[in-house]
Amino acid sequence: MHRRGVGAGAIAKKKLAENLRLASRPRDTEFLQLPAKYKERGTVLAEDQLAQMSKQLDMFKTNLEEFASKHKQEIRKNPEFRVQFQDMCATIGVDPLASGKGFWSEMLGVGDFYYELGVQIIEVCLALKHRNGGLITLEELHQQVLKGRGKFAQDVSQDDLIRAIKKLKALGTGFGIIPVGGTYLIQSVPAELNMDHTVVLQLAEKNGYVTVSEIKASLKWETERARQVLEHLLKEGLAWLDLQAPGEAHYWLPALFTDLYSQEITAEEAREALP
Amino acid sequence: MAMSFEWPLQPNVDTRQKQLAAWCSLVLSFCRLHKQSSMTVMEAQESPLFNNVKLQRKLPVESIQIVLEELRKKGNLEWLDKSKSSFLIMWRRPEEWGKLIYQWVSRSGQNNSVFTLYELTNGEDTEDEEFHGLDEATLLRALQALQQEHKAEIITVSDGRGVKFF
Numbered sequence: 001m002h003r004r005g006v007g008a009g010a011i012a013k014k015k016l017a018e019n020l021r022l023a024s025r026p027r028d029t030e031f032l033q034l035p036a037k038y039k040e041r042g043t044v045l046a047e048d049q050l051a052q053m054s055k056q057l058d059m060f061k062t063n064l065e066e067f068a069s070k071h072k073q074e075i076r077k078n079p080e081f082r083v084q085f086q087d088m089c090a091t092i093g094v095d096p097l098a099s100g101k102g103f104w105s106e107m108l109g110v111g112d113f114y115y116e117l118g119v120q121i122i123e124v125c126l127a128l129k130h131r132n133g134g135l136i137t138l139e140e141l142h143q144q145v146l147k148g149r150g151k152f153a154q155d156v157s158q159d160d161l162i163r164a165i166k167k168l169k170a171l172g173t174g175f176g177i178i179p180v181g182g183t184y185l186i187q188s189v190p191a192e193l194n195m196d197h198t199v200v201l202q203l204a205e206k207n208g209y210v211t212v213s214e215i216k217a218s219l220k221w222e223t224e225r226a227r228q229v230l231e232h233l234l235k236e237g238l239a240w241l242d243l244q245a246p247g248e249a250h251y252w253l254p255a256l257f258t259d260l261y262s263q264e265i266t267a268e269e270a271r272e273a274l275p
Numbered sequence: 276m277a278m279s280f281e282w283p284l285q286p287n288v289d290t291r292q293k294q295l296a297a298w299c300s301l302v303l304s305f306c307r308l309h310k311q312s313s314m315t316v317m318e319a320q321e322s323p324l325f326n327n328v329k330l331q332r333k334l335p336v337e338s339i340q341i342v343l344e345e346l347r348k349k350g351n352l353e354w355l356d357k358s359k360s361s362f363l364i365m366w367r368r369p370e371e372w373g374k375l376i377y378q379w380v381s382r383s384g385q386n387n388s389v390f391t392l393y394e395l396t397n398g399e400d401t402e403d404e405e406f407h408g409l410d411e412a413t414l415l416r417a418l419q420a421l422q423q424e425h426k427a428e429i430i431t432v433s434d435g436r437g438v439k440f441f
Contacts, residue, residue: 237290244332
Protein backbone atom coordinates (compact mmCIF):
# COMPACT_ATOMS: atom_id res chain seq x y z
CA MET A 1 0.00 0.00 0.00
CA HIS A 2 2.98 2.30 0.35
CA ARG A 3 3.14 3.18 -3.28
CA ARG A 4 4.24 6.52 -4.59
CA GLY A 5 1.65 9.26 -4.69
CA VAL A 6 -0.97 7.89 -2.33
CA GLY A 7 -1.94 11.26 -0.89
CA ALA A 8 -4.69 13.34 -2.43
CA GLY A 9 -2.34 16.18 -3.27
CA ALA A 10 -0.25 13.86 -5.38
CA ILE A 11 -3.33 12.59 -7.18
CA ALA A 12 -4.29 16.12 -8.13
CA LYS A 13 -0.78 16.86 -9.32
CA LYS A 14 -0.77 13.74 -11.43
CA LYS A 15 -4.03 14.63 -13.07
CA LEU A 16 -2.83 18.11 -13.88
CA ALA A 17 0.35 16.78 -15.40
CA GLU A 18 -1.57 14.37 -17.55
CA ASN A 19 -3.93 17.05 -18.74
CA LEU A 20 -1.06 19.33 -19.61
CA ARG A 21 0.51 16.56 -21.60
CA LEU A 22 -2.68 15.91 -23.49
CA ALA A 23 -3.18 19.60 -23.96
CA SER A 24 0.10 19.85 -25.83
CA ARG A 25 -1.38 17.77 -28.64
CA PRO A 26 -2.62 20.33 -31.20
CA ARG A 27 -5.48 18.14 -32.47
CA ASP A 28 -7.35 17.45 -29.21
CA THR A 29 -8.95 20.75 -28.51
CA GLU A 30 -11.30 19.37 -25.83
CA PHE A 31 -8.40 18.57 -23.64
CA LEU A 32 -7.09 22.03 -24.12
CA GLN A 33 -10.10 23.24 -22.30
CA LEU A 34 -9.64 21.08 -19.19
CA PRO A 35 -6.70 22.81 -17.58
CA ALA A 36 -8.44 26.04 -18.34
CA LYS A 37 -11.49 24.68 -16.50
CA TYR A 38 -9.40 24.03 -13.48
CA LYS A 39 -8.03 27.51 -13.49
CA GLU A 40 -11.28 29.26 -14.24
CA ARG A 41 -13.88 27.41 -12.28
CA GLY A 42 -13.42 27.06 -8.59
CA THR A 43 -9.81 26.00 -8.37
CA VAL A 44 -10.10 26.78 -4.72
CA LEU A 45 -13.14 24.48 -4.40
CA ALA A 46 -11.32 21.59 -6.11
CA GLU A 47 -8.32 22.05 -3.89
CA ASP A 48 -10.57 21.96 -0.85
CA GLN A 49 -12.15 18.72 -1.93
CA LEU A 50 -8.79 17.24 -2.66
CA ALA A 51 -7.50 18.25 0.75
CA GLN A 52 -10.50 16.62 2.37
CA MET A 53 -10.03 13.45 0.37
CA SER A 54 -6.43 13.37 1.39
CA LYS A 55 -7.33 13.63 5.08
CA GLN A 56 -9.96 10.91 4.75
CA LEU A 57 -7.58 8.57 2.99
CA ASP A 58 -5.05 9.02 5.75
CA MET A 59 -7.67 8.25 8.38
CA PHE A 60 -8.84 5.25 6.42
CA LYS A 61 -5.30 3.95 6.23
CA THR A 62 -4.80 4.38 9.97
CA ASN A 63 -8.07 2.62 10.74
CA LEU A 64 -7.16 -0.27 8.49
CA GLU A 65 -3.81 -0.65 10.21
CA GLU A 66 -5.49 -0.60 13.59
CA PHE A 67 -8.02 -3.15 12.47
CA ALA A 68 -5.29 -5.38 11.19
CA SER A 69 -3.22 -5.34 14.36
CA LYS A 70 -6.27 -5.89 16.55
CA HIS A 71 -7.74 -8.76 14.60
CA LYS A 72 -4.82 -10.48 12.95
CA GLN A 73 -4.39 -12.95 15.78
CA GLU A 74 -8.10 -13.59 15.92
CA ILE A 75 -8.23 -14.36 12.24
CA ARG A 76 -5.47 -16.90 12.50
CA LYS A 77 -6.81 -18.60 15.62
CA ASN A 78 -10.57 -18.56 15.41
CA PRO A 79 -12.49 -20.37 12.66
CA GLU A 80 -15.81 -18.79 13.62
CA PHE A 81 -14.29 -15.36 13.46
CA ARG A 82 -12.92 -16.17 10.03
CA VAL A 83 -16.38 -17.09 8.76
CA GLN A 84 -17.87 -13.84 10.02
CA PHE A 85 -14.95 -11.88 8.66
CA GLN A 86 -15.38 -13.46 5.23
CA ASP A 87 -19.13 -12.77 5.28
CA MET A 88 -18.46 -9.17 6.18
CA CYS A 89 -15.99 -8.80 3.35
CA ALA A 90 -18.45 -10.35 0.93
CA THR A 91 -21.06 -7.81 1.99
CA ILE A 92 -18.83 -4.89 1.09
CA GLY A 93 -17.65 -6.57 -2.09
CA VAL A 94 -14.13 -7.41 -0.99
CA ASP A 95 -12.39 -10.73 -1.53
CA PRO A 96 -9.53 -10.96 0.95
CA LEU A 97 -8.04 -13.82 -1.00
CA ALA A 98 -8.23 -12.14 -4.39
CA SER A 99 -4.58 -11.32 -4.63
CA GLY A 100 -1.40 -12.34 -2.93
CA LYS A 101 -0.30 -8.79 -2.37
CA GLY A 102 -1.97 -5.88 -0.73
CA PHE A 103 -3.57 -5.10 2.55
CA TRP A 104 -5.60 -8.21 3.16
CA SER A 105 -2.98 -10.80 2.70
CA GLU A 106 0.06 -8.89 3.81
CA MET A 107 -1.25 -7.10 6.87
CA LEU A 108 -3.90 -9.54 7.98
CA GLY A 109 -2.14 -12.66 6.88
CA VAL A 110 -5.42 -14.03 5.57
CA GLY A 111 -3.81 -15.05 2.30
CA ASP A 112 -1.01 -16.88 4.06
CA PHE A 113 -3.44 -18.82 6.19
CA TYR A 114 -5.45 -20.13 3.25
CA TYR A 115 -2.40 -20.63 1.10
CA GLU A 116 -0.82 -22.85 3.75
CA LEU A 117 -4.09 -24.69 4.20
CA GLY A 118 -4.27 -25.26 0.46
CA VAL A 119 -0.84 -26.85 0.54
CA GLN A 120 -1.87 -29.14 3.40
CA ILE A 121 -5.01 -30.17 1.54
CA ILE A 122 -2.97 -31.08 -1.52
CA GLU A 123 -0.61 -33.14 0.64
CA VAL A 124 -3.43 -35.13 2.20
CA CYS A 125 -5.07 -35.77 -1.16
CA LEU A 126 -1.80 -36.93 -2.71
CA ALA A 127 -1.13 -39.26 0.21
CA LEU A 128 -4.53 -40.93 -0.01
CA LYS A 129 -4.92 -40.91 -3.77
CA HIS A 130 -3.69 -44.49 -4.11
CA ARG A 131 -6.56 -45.60 -1.93
CA ASN A 132 -9.49 -43.58 -3.21
CA GLY A 133 -8.49 -42.57 -6.72
CA GLY A 134 -8.44 -38.85 -5.92
CA LEU A 135 -11.88 -38.57 -4.39
CA ILE A 136 -12.32 -37.91 -0.67
CA THR A 137 -15.16 -36.85 1.58
CA LEU A 138 -14.91 -33.44 3.24
CA GLU A 139 -15.08 -35.15 6.64
CA GLU A 140 -12.16 -37.42 6.00
CA LEU A 141 -10.15 -34.56 4.54
CA HIS A 142 -10.92 -32.51 7.63
CA GLN A 143 -9.80 -35.30 9.98
CA GLN A 144 -6.58 -35.85 8.07
CA VAL A 145 -5.74 -32.16 7.87
CA LEU A 146 -6.30 -31.74 11.60
CA LYS A 147 -4.08 -34.75 12.26
CA GLY A 148 -1.36 -33.28 10.08
CA ARG A 149 -1.48 -29.97 11.84
CA GLY A 150 -0.73 -31.46 15.21
CA LYS A 151 -1.83 -30.54 18.70
CA PHE A 152 -0.57 -26.97 18.82
CA ALA A 153 -1.66 -25.71 15.43
CA GLN A 154 -4.62 -23.44 14.89
CA ASP A 155 -8.02 -24.95 14.55
CA VAL A 156 -9.38 -25.35 11.04
CA SER A 157 -13.05 -25.66 10.14
CA GLN A 158 -14.78 -27.29 7.19
CA ASP A 159 -15.70 -23.81 6.00
CA ASP A 160 -11.98 -22.99 5.89
CA LEU A 161 -11.33 -26.09 3.82
CA ILE A 162 -14.03 -25.23 1.29
CA ARG A 163 -12.67 -21.71 0.87
CA ALA A 164 -9.13 -22.95 0.41
CA ILE A 165 -10.29 -25.54 -2.11
CA LYS A 166 -12.24 -22.90 -4.03
CA LYS A 167 -9.02 -20.95 -4.35
CA LEU A 168 -7.21 -24.06 -5.51
CA LYS A 169 -9.94 -24.58 -8.08
CA ALA A 170 -9.51 -21.04 -9.36
CA LEU A 171 -5.80 -21.73 -9.81
CA GLY A 172 -6.70 -24.51 -12.20
CA THR A 173 -5.19 -27.31 -10.13
CA GLY A 174 -7.83 -29.84 -11.03
CA PHE A 175 -9.69 -29.59 -7.74
CA GLY A 176 -13.44 -29.99 -7.69
CA ILE A 177 -16.22 -29.95 -5.13
CA ILE A 178 -19.10 -32.39 -5.61
CA PRO A 179 -22.14 -32.20 -3.34
CA VAL A 180 -23.34 -35.63 -2.19
CA GLY A 181 -26.06 -36.40 0.33
CA GLY A 182 -25.55 -33.54 2.74
CA THR A 183 -21.79 -33.33 2.48
CA TYR A 184 -19.17 -32.86 -0.22
CA LEU A 185 -16.76 -35.02 -2.13
CA ILE A 186 -13.48 -33.31 -2.89
CA GLN A 187 -11.94 -34.26 -6.18
CA SER A 188 -8.21 -33.75 -6.36
CA VAL A 189 -7.31 -35.54 -9.56
CA PRO A 190 -8.58 -33.96 -12.75
CA ALA A 191 -10.66 -36.97 -13.67
CA GLU A 192 -13.34 -35.93 -16.05
CA LEU A 193 -16.54 -36.19 -14.13
CA ASN A 194 -19.67 -34.94 -15.78
CA MET A 195 -23.20 -34.69 -14.39
CA ASP A 196 -23.91 -38.37 -15.02
CA HIS A 197 -20.86 -39.49 -13.08
CA THR A 198 -21.60 -37.11 -10.24
CA VAL A 199 -25.17 -38.25 -9.83
CA VAL A 200 -24.08 -41.89 -9.72
CA LEU A 201 -21.53 -41.00 -7.03
CA GLN A 202 -24.33 -39.46 -5.04
CA LEU A 203 -26.39 -42.61 -5.46
CA ALA A 204 -23.48 -44.73 -4.23
CA GLU A 205 -23.14 -42.69 -1.06
CA LYS A 206 -25.80 -44.73 0.75
CA ASN A 207 -24.10 -48.12 0.65
CA GLY A 208 -20.62 -47.41 -0.63
CA TYR A 209 -21.39 -49.27 -3.82
CA VAL A 210 -23.77 -49.07 -6.73
CA THR A 211 -25.15 -51.52 -9.32
CA VAL A 212 -26.56 -51.22 -12.81
CA SER A 213 -30.03 -52.21 -11.55
CA GLU A 214 -29.96 -49.60 -8.82
CA ILE A 215 -29.02 -46.90 -11.30
CA LYS A 216 -31.76 -47.95 -13.68
CA ALA A 217 -34.35 -48.03 -10.91
CA SER A 218 -33.43 -44.76 -9.21
CA LEU A 219 -32.42 -42.64 -12.17
CA LYS A 220 -34.59 -44.26 -14.85
CA TRP A 221 -31.66 -44.66 -17.23
CA GLU A 222 -31.08 -47.13 -20.01
CA THR A 223 -28.70 -50.02 -19.29
CA GLU A 224 -26.08 -48.71 -21.69
CA ARG A 225 -25.93 -45.29 -20.08
CA ALA A 226 -25.50 -46.84 -16.63
CA ARG A 227 -22.79 -49.19 -17.89
CA GLN A 228 -20.84 -46.37 -19.52
CA VAL A 229 -20.77 -44.34 -16.34
CA LEU A 230 -19.60 -47.32 -14.30
CA GLU A 231 -16.93 -48.18 -16.86
CA HIS A 232 -15.69 -44.62 -16.67
CA LEU A 233 -15.52 -44.69 -12.87
CA LEU A 234 -13.56 -47.95 -13.10
CA LYS A 235 -11.23 -46.44 -15.65
CA GLU A 236 -10.59 -43.39 -13.49
CA GLY A 237 -9.64 -45.65 -10.59
CA LEU A 238 -12.53 -44.38 -8.50
CA ALA A 239 -14.46 -47.63 -8.46
CA TRP A 240 -13.48 -51.24 -7.76
CA LEU A 241 -15.29 -54.12 -9.43
CA ASP A 242 -16.83 -56.87 -7.30
CA LEU A 243 -17.95 -59.84 -9.36
CA GLN A 244 -18.68 -62.07 -6.40
CA ALA A 245 -21.53 -59.99 -5.06
CA PRO A 246 -24.91 -61.73 -4.95
CA GLY A 247 -27.02 -61.07 -8.00
CA GLU A 248 -24.98 -58.71 -10.13
CA ALA A 249 -21.66 -56.89 -10.18
CA HIS A 250 -21.18 -54.32 -7.44
CA TYR A 251 -19.10 -51.22 -8.08
CA TRP A 252 -17.49 -50.07 -4.83
CA LEU A 253 -16.22 -46.56 -4.17
CA PRO A 254 -13.37 -46.47 -1.63
CA ALA A 255 -13.75 -42.71 -1.36
CA LEU A 256 -17.03 -43.27 0.45
CA PHE A 257 -15.82 -45.96 2.86
CA THR A 258 -14.79 -43.79 5.78
CA ASP A 259 -18.03 -41.91 5.57
CA LEU A 260 -19.99 -45.16 5.73
CA TYR A 261 -17.83 -46.53 8.47
CA SER A 262 -18.37 -43.43 10.56
CA GLN A 263 -22.10 -43.86 10.30
CA GLU A 264 -21.92 -47.29 11.87
CA ILE A 265 -19.50 -46.73 14.70
CA THR A 266 -19.17 -44.26 17.53
CA ALA A 267 -16.80 -41.32 17.51
CA GLU A 268 -14.62 -43.05 20.08
CA GLU A 269 -14.23 -46.14 17.95
CA ALA A 270 -13.46 -43.98 14.94
CA ARG A 271 -10.68 -42.18 16.74
CA GLU A 272 -9.11 -45.47 17.76
CA ALA A 273 -9.41 -46.91 14.29
CA LEU A 274 -7.52 -44.15 12.52
CA PRO A 275 -3.87 -45.07 11.89
CA MET B 276 -14.33 -57.04 -22.86
CA ALA B 277 -15.06 -60.60 -21.82
CA MET B 278 -14.01 -61.24 -18.27
CA SER B 279 -14.25 -64.56 -16.56
CA PHE B 280 -16.79 -64.38 -13.79
CA GLU B 281 -14.28 -65.97 -11.46
CA TRP B 282 -11.66 -63.30 -11.99
CA PRO B 283 -11.94 -60.61 -9.34
CA LEU B 284 -8.56 -59.07 -10.00
CA GLN B 285 -9.39 -55.51 -10.95
CA PRO B 286 -9.66 -54.68 -14.65
CA ASN B 287 -8.12 -51.22 -14.21
CA VAL B 288 -4.37 -51.75 -14.36
CA ASP B 289 -3.50 -49.13 -11.73
CA THR B 290 -6.20 -50.40 -9.43
CA ARG B 291 -4.95 -53.95 -9.90
CA GLN B 292 -1.48 -52.88 -8.74
CA LYS B 293 -2.99 -51.45 -5.59
CA GLN B 294 -5.04 -54.59 -5.16
CA LEU B 295 -2.00 -56.86 -5.49
CA ALA B 296 -0.01 -54.72 -3.08
CA ALA B 297 -2.85 -54.90 -0.56
CA TRP B 298 -3.07 -58.70 -0.88
CA CYS B 299 0.69 -59.14 -0.46
CA SER B 300 0.61 -57.03 2.66
CA LEU B 301 -2.34 -59.01 4.02
CA VAL B 302 -0.68 -62.37 3.39
CA LEU B 303 2.49 -61.33 5.20
CA SER B 304 0.58 -59.89 8.16
CA PHE B 305 -1.60 -62.98 8.40
CA CYS B 306 1.36 -65.38 8.35
CA ARG B 307 3.28 -63.28 10.82
CA LEU B 308 0.33 -63.19 13.21
CA HIS B 309 -0.41 -66.91 12.98
CA LYS B 310 3.30 -67.74 13.05
CA GLN B 311 2.95 -69.68 9.83
CA SER B 312 6.14 -70.04 7.90
CA SER B 313 4.96 -72.47 5.26
CA MET B 314 1.71 -73.40 3.57
CA THR B 315 0.30 -75.47 0.77
CA VAL B 316 -1.78 -73.82 -1.91
CA MET B 317 -4.74 -76.01 -0.92
CA GLU B 318 -4.48 -74.82 2.68
CA ALA B 319 -4.26 -71.24 1.52
CA GLN B 320 -7.41 -71.55 -0.57
CA GLU B 321 -9.47 -72.66 2.40
CA SER B 322 -7.86 -70.49 5.04
CA PRO B 323 -9.60 -67.34 6.25
CA LEU B 324 -6.82 -65.52 4.46
CA PHE B 325 -8.28 -66.13 1.02
CA ASN B 326 -11.72 -67.35 1.99
CA ASN B 327 -13.74 -64.85 3.96
CA VAL B 328 -16.86 -66.65 5.06
CA LYS B 329 -18.41 -63.66 6.77
CA LEU B 330 -18.16 -61.53 3.63
CA GLN B 331 -18.90 -64.46 1.36
CA ARG B 332 -15.96 -63.70 -0.85
CA LYS B 333 -13.09 -65.92 -1.82
CA LEU B 334 -10.11 -65.34 -4.02
CA PRO B 335 -10.07 -67.96 -6.79
CA VAL B 336 -6.98 -70.09 -7.18
CA GLU B 337 -5.75 -68.35 -10.33
CA SER B 338 -5.70 -65.04 -8.49
CA ILE B 339 -4.09 -66.64 -5.44
CA GLN B 340 -1.29 -67.83 -7.68
CA ILE B 341 -0.80 -64.34 -9.05
CA VAL B 342 -0.53 -62.99 -5.50
CA LEU B 343 1.94 -65.72 -4.55
CA GLU B 344 4.03 -65.02 -7.63
CA GLU B 345 4.10 -61.35 -6.70
CA LEU B 346 5.36 -62.29 -3.23
CA ARG B 347 8.01 -64.51 -4.77
CA LYS B 348 9.22 -61.67 -6.93
CA LYS B 349 9.49 -59.47 -3.86
CA GLY B 350 11.61 -62.09 -2.09
CA ASN B 351 9.05 -63.02 0.59
CA LEU B 352 8.11 -66.41 -0.81
CA GLU B 353 9.94 -69.52 -1.95
CA TRP B 354 8.40 -72.58 -3.59
CA LEU B 355 9.26 -75.74 -1.72
CA ASP B 356 8.56 -78.11 -4.59
CA LYS B 357 8.67 -78.15 -8.38
CA SER B 358 4.94 -78.48 -8.78
CA LYS B 359 4.38 -75.29 -6.79
CA SER B 360 2.02 -76.88 -4.34
CA SER B 361 3.66 -75.69 -1.15
CA PHE B 362 5.70 -72.65 -0.24
CA LEU B 363 7.80 -70.99 2.41
CA ILE B 364 6.49 -67.59 3.43
CA MET B 365 8.78 -65.05 5.09
CA TRP B 366 7.22 -61.86 6.34
CA ARG B 367 10.73 -60.47 6.45
CA ARG B 368 13.04 -61.23 3.54
CA PRO B 369 16.04 -63.46 4.35
CA GLU B 370 18.45 -60.55 3.82
CA GLU B 371 16.53 -58.51 6.38
CA TRP B 372 16.65 -61.28 8.94
CA GLY B 373 20.35 -61.77 8.21
CA LYS B 374 20.99 -58.11 8.92
CA LEU B 375 19.14 -58.25 12.25
CA ILE B 376 21.00 -61.34 13.35
CA TYR B 377 24.38 -59.90 12.39
CA GLN B 378 23.60 -56.68 14.19
CA TRP B 379 22.90 -58.63 17.37
CA VAL B 380 26.10 -60.60 16.98
CA SER B 381 28.17 -57.41 16.57
CA ARG B 382 26.36 -55.55 19.31
CA SER B 383 27.00 -58.31 21.81
CA GLY B 384 30.62 -58.57 20.66
CA GLN B 385 30.27 -62.13 19.52
CA ASN B 386 31.94 -61.99 16.15
CA ASN B 387 34.11 -65.04 15.66
CA SER B 388 31.79 -67.07 17.86
CA VAL B 389 30.05 -70.22 16.86
CA PHE B 390 26.37 -70.93 17.48
CA THR B 391 24.09 -73.83 16.85
CA LEU B 392 20.99 -72.89 14.91
CA TYR B 393 18.96 -73.76 17.98
CA GLU B 394 20.90 -71.37 20.19
CA LEU B 395 20.21 -68.51 17.82
CA THR B 396 16.48 -68.94 17.73
CA ASN B 397 15.76 -70.51 21.07
CA GLY B 398 18.63 -69.56 23.34
CA GLU B 399 18.16 -67.42 26.43
CA ASP B 400 20.44 -64.73 25.05
CA THR B 401 18.19 -64.01 22.13
CA GLU B 402 14.90 -63.90 24.00
CA ASP B 403 14.47 -60.21 23.43
CA GLU B 404 15.44 -60.35 19.79
CA GLU B 405 12.95 -60.30 16.94
CA PHE B 406 14.45 -63.39 15.40
CA HIS B 407 13.84 -65.42 18.52
CA GLY B 408 11.54 -68.31 17.61
CA LEU B 409 12.25 -67.97 13.90
CA ASP B 410 11.62 -71.16 11.94
CA GLU B 411 14.64 -73.08 10.77
CA ALA B 412 13.97 -72.81 7.05
CA THR B 413 13.88 -69.02 7.17
CA LEU B 414 16.85 -68.90 9.52
CA LEU B 415 18.93 -70.99 7.14
CA ARG B 416 18.15 -68.68 4.26
CA ALA B 417 19.01 -65.67 6.39
CA LEU B 418 22.37 -67.22 7.25
CA GLN B 419 22.94 -68.11 3.62
CA ALA B 420 22.42 -64.47 2.73
CA LEU B 421 25.04 -63.51 5.33
CA GLN B 422 27.32 -66.20 3.99
CA GLN B 423 27.15 -64.59 0.57
CA GLU B 424 28.32 -61.38 2.15
CA HIS B 425 31.18 -63.24 3.86
CA LYS B 426 29.78 -62.31 7.24
CA ALA B 427 29.04 -65.86 8.32
CA GLU B 428 29.70 -69.47 7.50
CA ILE B 429 27.29 -72.33 7.97
CA ILE B 430 29.06 -75.31 9.49
CA THR B 431 28.24 -78.75 10.78
CA VAL B 432 28.25 -79.27 14.50
CA SER B 433 27.82 -82.35 16.62
CA ASP B 434 24.16 -83.03 16.05
CA GLY B 435 23.13 -80.65 13.37
CA ARG B 436 24.14 -77.39 11.92
CA GLY B 437 25.68 -74.25 13.26
CA VAL B 438 27.09 -70.99 12.13
CA LYS B 439 30.22 -69.01 12.65
CA PHE B 440 30.11 -65.26 12.44
CA PHE B 441 32.94 -63.06 11.29
